[in-house]
Amino acid sequence: MSDSTGTLASTPGFAEWSFPAEAGAVRTARTLVRDTLHEWGLDAVVDVTVLLVSELVTNSLRHATGPIGLRMYSHAGPSLLVEVSDPLPDPPRERAADTDDEGGRGLQLVASASRRWGTRPGNQGKTVWFELSLPG
Template identity: 65%
Template sequence: MSGVIDSEGGRAEWVFPAVPDAVRTARAQVRGALRAWGLDGVSDLTALLVSELVTNALRHATGPIGVRLLRRPAAPPGILLVEVSDPLPDPPRARVARPEDEDGRGLQLVASSVHRWGTRAGEAGKTVWFELVLPG
């Protein structure tokens, strides 16, 4: 894993290998960055949503998984932009999970928990992103 946290600039990013421990490690890194920025109030939700997106990347893509946080405090209320990137170019497909399904709820959870979310294609794959409104 490689990464950087810019505590003054409000930017943190990491690249994780595509191994099962990436989910746990990503969660811990995200919590650490948010703690450094004094954003403990959104730490649990952000770590949960990052876990879901990193898990999706592990299941459907091969190769490194990028996670980036950008704090945008300029316009009250501030926004936290979270991005999870992987080398698979195909956008994720939200599906409706049946009650007996063990999976398939990650994107539904993201969509119902955030201000905005989406995907974008890149040169080396795709990025799934979401925005959280920061507590005032």
Template identity: 45%
Template sequence: MRRIIRAQLRYWDLTALADDATLAVSELVTNACTHGKGRPVGLRVRCSVDELRIEVTDGSPTPARLRSADVADENGRGLLLVSAVSKEWGVSPDGRMTWCSLAIPEGGA
């Protein structure tokens, strides 16, 4: 998925977003694989004039949630990282999709 997002961003001439988008995709897909209870995982990336939207579905009605992790914890920081690099993030009303959006830099796309 990381290679796919990087290739798509090159195609859209948005390589300035590659690091943040790759991190967001990695974290959202990992969450879906880990917590989706074996359901198929989907990735959709859309680009508009002012934002890049990343959507990951896992079919589980349990919504993703921001957790707090202690210093020694090995996990629990994924959505915190997504929140840090994105303009906003959220979960669909049915809990099956987690998304984030990144601002397109001026002069991009």
């Protein structure tokens, strides 16, 4: 399927989706990630993965106007790799949020909760990714 909530590709250990940059994208991403990780038997990382995907999709939604892509891979060793892409070429900036700020902590959260994270430019935009260790 190629609609906004359908899986574009899915095999054991790999899933890919694309969403329009609309308000429901974060909720849709959370649901798809949760359901897919349960299906893959990765219940131990569901909560942290959903939280970090929510942060990255929210960042894309706030700053980009085009489609948001989401990919998950669990077949590359004892880890889960998650990527969120959007058409904005500018990399996200980590910033120090003041105590009273309502935002600005998303990338700090990604950095502290993941094993590794980073960004890379794409042909049309960028990808922000994170990696989580899987229990084993």
